[in-house]
Amino acid sequence: MDEPVLLTGAGGHVGQVILERLGDKYDWRLLYHSQPAEEPNHPYVTGEVQDPADVRPAMEGAGAVVHLAGDPRPEAPWDSVLPNNIDGTHTIYDLAVQEGVDRVVFASSNHAVGAAETDKRTPDIYRSEDDFRLDGTEYPRPGNKYGISKATGEIIGRYYHDTYGISVCNIRIGNLNEEYPPVDYDRGQAMWLSPRDCAQIHDRALRADYGFEIVYGISDNDSKYYSIERAREVLGYEPQDNAAEWDGTEKLSE
């Protein structure tokens, strides 16, 4: 990818992990919601993701977008996810078409299918011995309004892929925790995404060939109930981490 890559939501958790680990690998342009505390190492704009006037200067001339911006709270109310997540994602795709950008990597979420974790399935699906898997072909089943907004973002991408041919990769991100898996939280361990695996899957999604994809962004955890086969096959994702291998003391090494 020789052209610049627009990263929206650069100040968020996923954005920071990507910049820390892939900062030198791409010619980034950053969209922040508010002025960052430290001066970024890349050109940036600040503004509302749903406002084309704010986003357009960063979209012009880009070759791809990693779209992370939005209200990241699982408990976010409708009045926030409607403008920030749903309208914001539409703005990104609409500007991408206008500016000739032909690849969007979208941060979807495990919450797009959170209600698939029914009372009948839990807590068994959080255990290694259970072989239930979601594989990304399922009809969306959000467990909160944030999840509705992420499922809608995927469908907006489906439309833009079908109509304009944009390559779209939706990564249903699991639980991006620090250098070790969530402690005493089975669900979080099952869907842990280590920082280096997070960086890798986004890197691969910026390079692989595909049309429209929905993949799960998690590490290769023994207790996973999201399949990572599609991410392996289409993106060449090779996760390095597994929540079960953490011995409870040190951070995982690079």
Add this chain to the structure above:
Amino acid sequence: MDEPVLLTGAGGHVGQVILERLGDKYDWRLLYHSQPAEEPNHPYVTGEVQDPADVRPAMEGAGAVVHLAGDPRPEAPWDSVLPNNIDGTHTIYDLAVQEGVDRVVFASSNHAVGAAETDKRTPDIYRSEDDFRLDGTEYPRPGNKYGISKATGEIIGRYYHDTYGISVCNIRIGNLNEEYPPVDYDRGQAMWLSPRDCAQIHDRALRADYGFEIVYGISDNDSKYYSIERAREVLGYEPQDNAAEWDGTEKLSE
């Protein structure tokens, strides 16, 4: 259904067909977008479907909702479907929960899956001899922004069903034409929904037992590429019409 039924979008095409044929069968309460030209035969309010203050008086005490309101144009722009269709559908479900209404019948649309009609499949799928079928379990694939809004409406319903136990029936309505199928329009004939079949499927959806359903609302057309098996099975839908039986002269009889 002894309790009142709220019908939103009462002034639209589907609403008028339902009121003409089921007007005496339910204790309707109507929501119009603007003042109707003729005084309705049922209590009504006028207002914006996305404004809880406008809708609440009609929701209070209702036993079910038939939610049709929204911008009905396939070519409707994002700036219209975002408030009218997406936010409006959220308002309906949110008020339903607040007012203890436990059944919503939602007018989804063939446009929620319009882009499934790929160049490789068309025009063959519009022919009787082609046996391709969509059955409602597919991941959404809208062909326009109206379709995005309808797919999102379905997913909002999925959330409210999973979270609050509301019975939700999404009817992906085909081509509701007058008393005869669209002329010289293969696609429209394949997805024709006759007025009496339209009334029947909504009537059944107000009476049947189900949790969350997505069914296709079309007549039993020889050239259909939407399965009506699920509507038959779950709703007891028994379509009376078939576009292939129209002889090109008279309207179909009652």
